[in-house]
Amino acid sequence: MMNLKVVKQTETGLNTEFVNIDSGRRVSLDHAIQQIRNGNPNYGNYEAVNRSNGTTYIRSKPDNSTKNNIE
Numbered sequence: 001m002m003n004l005k006v007v008k009q010t011e012t013g014l015n016t017e018f019v020n021i022d023s024g025r026r027v028s029l030d031h032a033i034q035q036i037r038n039g040n041p042n043y044g045n046y047e048a049v050n051r052s053n054g055t056t057y058i059r060s061k062p063d064n065s066t067k068n069n070i071e
Contacts (some may be wrong), residue, residue, distance in 0.1 A: 003042050004032070004070050014057060015070070028063075032058050046070070 007026065008017035018027045035054055036048045046058050060070055 001043050004046070006070060014055065018070070029056075029058065 003021040004018040004025070004027065005021050006015045006017070007019050007021055009015045014029075016029045018029075018032060019025065020027060032043065032046070033048045035043045036058060045060055047061050048056055048058055050056050058070070
């Protein structure tokens with residue numbers, strides 16, 4: 001499973017672009033959401049969350065580890 005780091009966000013704080021720490025590959029928010037919803041095992045540490053205002057974002061799945069959190 002990959003570890004993501006935020007590299008771009010909007011003025012409101014929505015993370016819109018990430019980098020895979022292991023490969024250096026950049027990933028857009030839309031791509032990450034699509035991969036999570038398609039069940040890609042590389043994104044198994046993350047989940048897509050729909051807010052009441054219609055915005056979808058990704059976050060680390062809740063667990064007792066900080067090693068797999070989005071930085």
